[in-house]
Amino acid sequence: MRIRALGFALGFAIILSCSSAALAQTKQLSEPLAAPAAFDPHDLSGVWFDDHPRLIRVQERYWAYTYTKEEPSMTPWAQAQFNAAKPSFGPHPYPLAQTTDPLYHTCAPIGFPIAFLYPLPMQIVQSPREVIMLFEWDSLRHQIFTDGRAHDTALGPLWMGDSIGHWEGDTLVADTVNFNDKTWLDRMGHPHSEALHVVERIRRIDHDHLVDDITMEDPKAYTKPWTAQLKFILKPKWTIEEQFCEDEQSFQSIDKDAGAPAK
Amino acid sequence: MQRDLIGIALAFTISLILSSTASAQMKKLSETATAPAPFDPHDLSGVWMLDRPRPSKEVDRYWIYELNLEEPPMTAWGEAQYKATKSSFGTRSYPLAETNDPIFHTCTPPGFPRIFLHPWPMQVVQAPGEVIMLFEYDSIRHQIFTDGRQHDTSLGPLWMGDSIGHWEGDTLVADTVNFNDKTWLDRVGHPHSDKLHVIERIRRINHDHLIDDITIDDPKAYTKPWSAHLDFLLRPKWTLAEQFCEDQDTFQNIENDETKPAK
Numbered sequence: 001m002r003i004r005a006l007g008f009a010l011g012f013a014i015i016l017s018c019s020s021a022a023l024a025q026t027k028q029l030s031e032p033l034a035a036p037a038a039f040d041p042h043d044l045s046g047v048w049f050d051d052h053p054r055l056i057r058v059q060e061r062y063w064a065y066t067y068t069k070e071e072p073s074m075t076p077w078a079q080a081q082f083n084a085a086k087p088s089f090g091p092h093p094y095p096l097a098q099t100t101d102p103l104y105h106t107c108a109p110i111g112f113p114i115a116f117l118y119p120l121p122m123q124i125v126q127s128p129r130e131v132i133m134l135f136e137w138d139s140l141r142h143q144i145f146t147d148g149r150a151h152d153t154a155l156g157p158l159w160m161g162d163s164i165g166h167w168e169g170d171t172l173v174a175d176t177v178n179f180n181d182k183t184w185l186d187r188m189g190h191p192h193s194e195a196l197h198v199v200e201r202i203r204r205i206d207h208d209h210l211v212d213d214i215t216m217e218d219p220k221a222y223t224k225p226w227t228a229q230l231k232f233i234l235k236p237k238w239t240i241e242e243q244f245c246e247d248e249q250s251f252q253s254i255d256k257d258a259g260a261p262a263k
Numbered sequence: 264m265q266r267d268l269i270g271i272a273l274a275f276t277i278s279l280i281l282s283s284t285a286s287a288q289m290k291k292l293s294e295t296a297t298a299p300a301p302f303d304p305h306d307l308s309g310v311w312m313l314d315r316p317r318p319s320k321e322v323d324r325y326w327i328y329e330l331n332l333e334e335p336p337m338t339a340w341g342e343a344q345y346k347a348t349k350s351s352f353g354t355r356s357y358p359l360a361e362t363n364d365p366i367f368h369t370c371t372p373p374g375f376p377r378i379f380l381h382p383w384p385m386q387v388v389q390a391p392g393e394v395i396m397l398f399e400y401d402s403i404r405h406q407i408f409t410d411g412r413q414h415d416t417s418l419g420p421l422w423m424g425d426s427i428g429h430w431e432g433d434t435l436v437a438d439t440v441n442f443n444d445k446t447w448l449d450r451v452g453h454p455h456s457d458k459l460h461v462i463e464r465i466r467r468i469n470h471d472h473l474i475d476d477i478t479i480d481d482p483k484a485y486t487k488p489w490s491a492h493l494d495f496l497l498r499p500k501w502t503l504a505e506q507f508c509e510d511q512d513t514f515q516n517i518e519n520d521e522t523k524p525a526k
Contacts (some may be wrong), residue, residue, distance in 0.1 A: 053406070139402050141503075158505045159509075213322075239406075
């Protein structure tokens, strides 16, 4: 418990250095000072939702369409792909009729890790041999085998990749390869090739918070690994619902919601 | 344990009455006569595969395509819908180019309970308050809430319906409503309306076998409720692979495999 409390404090120290709002948050936290809820750091199960501040202008919510505020360092090949992409979302959106987003019109699986960027919850379920993330969006699964198996090179290329993981202390380290190149890496149209390799360091930092430090490596598309931290908050009363891409109307209303000002 | 053994004995007695091959099976079983593996009847987790005999004559292989060998009692509306369908499977099979099967060409979700009839495994995972079936095919899930909630009438209409369940002894009784009418009930084109109501009685009868007794109730399409019995076999070494409808090549290869005579 002590080590975890330290980690929690450290987490806040990092946020403090990043965010101007953190000072106020720290103050609020120190007031009620209730004992933190107990949790098992190896139990990631529950319904999780993106945990970024909502009281911020829509245009600044980069996490709704990409991983970092900073542009990744693209190769000429990737830059050409990116310039040709016409996203319907993000800072330079095209009308739906003109977008080249592979998701629209065909409802192809969005792939991984872009599934994290859709503003819908994700549920983690665990069994002794695996940790499974179930995304509300399009019923997608990110299934991480933790039973010591190696990557299965006979599979794929796959839309969601082939994922294996192991625990390093309280961190689940997941390694995903064997992707196809039919999906975008984010909702702005950053590309990836079949050489994409994603490493996640997933940790439940306290009862209500999960972080996923993600490294995307793809030498064909990026000159260096692209790293980001995804943050999730537990939603104990939520359930994941049915949200298939085929329900075009729901789809469009979701995009409208995502672009609407925070309530 | 005692009660489980009685249950198993009873199940075998019933199968004895129903199946002409059962006596041969009983004989084989009594020969090996080892102690049955222990199991918790409320733990349905694991990878399961539909377990039906594979007759060598293609036309006899109703089990791939339909819930039941007998023709269900259709209403005039149901009959008209059924006649208009052009399935690419079963006795009335049309070439792929002519089929109006809603999952071909558009890759819409197959819906429920049709999903059981696609020849790929299903994994059950359980979390407090829910039992989730994850289907290999198209990453579909059938999420049954067992936490005492009611149907949520604000949802849908849904492709997979809205499912709640409760345990009656060792049987999980699942109740699913709130369907859309865009899917077929099976792979040969039996229809359903948005009045479809599906009741499942799911029971792990021993360590390796799961049964799902399904009742179909849809007064618009059928003159009376009718039922089907699905058997599943545990596949401890299997895992779900990625199998999206969008991989048209893969899809067609598998259909070819499936229509080959049994080995």
